[in-house]
Amino acid sequence: MPLRLIFMGTPDFAVPTLLELVAHGHELAAVYSRAPKPGGRRGLQLQPTPVEQEARRLGIPVLTPKTLKASEALEEFRAHQADAAVVVAYGMILPQPILDAPKLGCYNLHASLLPRWRGAAPINRAIMAGDTETGVMVMKMDVGLDTGDIAMAERLAITDQMTAADLHDALAPLGADLMVRAMAALERGALQLTKQSEDGVTYAAKIEKAEARIDWNKPAHAVLRHIHGLSPFPGAWAELPGDGEPVRIKILRGELASGSGASGTVLDDNLAIACGEGAIRVLELQREGKGRMKSVDFLRGMPLKPGARFT
Template sequence: MRLIFMGTPDFAVPALVEIAARGHEIVAVYTREAKQAGRRGLELTPSPVEREATKLGLKVLTPKTLRDDAAQAEFAAFNADAAVVVAYGLILPKPVLDAPALGCFNIHASLLPRWRGAAPINRAIMAGDPESGVSIMKMDEGLDTGDVAMVDRLPIAPDMTAGELHDALSRLGADAIVRALAALERGSLGFTPQPAAGVTYAAKIDKAETRIDWAKPWQDVQNHIRGLAPFPGAWFELADGTRVKVLRATRGDGPKNNNPAPGTVLDARLTIACGDGAVRLVQVQRAGAKAMSAEEFLRGNAVPADTVLS
């Protein structure tokens, strides 16, 4: 088929590679503009999708908007059978959605209608969901409200981080979209409207919610940590005000006596008391330093038992 691919981050790259490998004619790749980088912001860094598309010798477009007539006419002129959209980053207005003969299809990293919106991977883990997955959806003008053609599920392991789930769903989505396109080409791809029940929204992560609240039960603290790892990272402060991100944690042995205040260091392994139970920090990153194991961190930072973290 003649396809337009629209995506920007690393998450979208496996899908682009798989679609190209299956022999589809990718007539254009739409992605966000290159970002300024370097110390002075003078260097331009293309998106991961643009870099991959360039390797594949594909035509790349980076419009600032798709709302003007010229951009919409250019899109329609490709006469695509379908468009595949993966974390593109721009809203597709109705003339764009309607241009491909068979429609625009999105790989969404959740089990729709749960976790519509910007941060479905983070929110699924932060909420303690036992599973996630990818949904192949025919796009409409709503926010992830289109009819669903295919759903592939994936269990979320107890200590799985958002970064690990991101990578697993990226691969799963690439496999799902090529199967969906094959069915679409045969005329056998079916669609199911999303139910009204079970709709939740995955709001963009706000910096204000990244600080660890040790007063919560250990499972909530653990979900918060792994749901924000590796980026933007859940964090606490040492006594001197230094910020430390926690990149990995697990359930710790809770306090065996007394009722220590939440945030109290319980042992020499960075086990921290929570409102109920405890978590043990496994990998951390001090501001301005590299990520390291808890053991490495403690060799250079004195955090004795009974210290109360904030």
């Protein structure tokens, strides 16, 4: 018999899992997502989350409570009489009474190889730290921060060409498939859990805009991974001298390049920039107030000769 599930998720990353659960015949009693936020051209219209939009298209009831701690929220959650809850980037803490409500438990899809990168920004932090591998894991949730027992995992290599957007787009369908397999095993009573190790624990703190400025004094590989880990949002940035105020440039994609020089100095006509050790070549960037573009197009409108310097 298919499971009766509650799905809890908010961003694009969670949508493939919702679709796969529906496609595999599970009964979705309800979808929980974060409340709509103001958006649109003028910032006045309430914009439902990607998960809410998809759930409504599928005809699944959607709830957007501001808290799960109230007794009314718990009663409503219990009333769904779900076998289990599936949680993917929901963005709210689940208190113990909520975790206890489904008879088979609550299962979270997390975008790292736990216990490395527990927390809010595992995709970004894995790239920024220079990791060569990451993955997705299904765990049975407890009240800790990503500390639950592990059910299943899939691994994925991180290359120096990957941005956070690239890795996000690779892990989302991988995670959807993994969660479907986990729910199939749960349905058969065959899902095995392994206690999570406390060795090698790291925390993926939320990305702060203050850490987005590029430090050209770091080695080229660290600069490249910093750029890719913050692409497209919030976007790693540097400044160029302008006619008055400096011009802020977000650098969104690059590659390692040959050459050396003073940190932040443009080395050639193809936008190679010197780092503390080595250099990177900028491939895509965005001038403040403008759209994203290839570096060759940027240089047509704002030529930068060797010797120009990013700060």
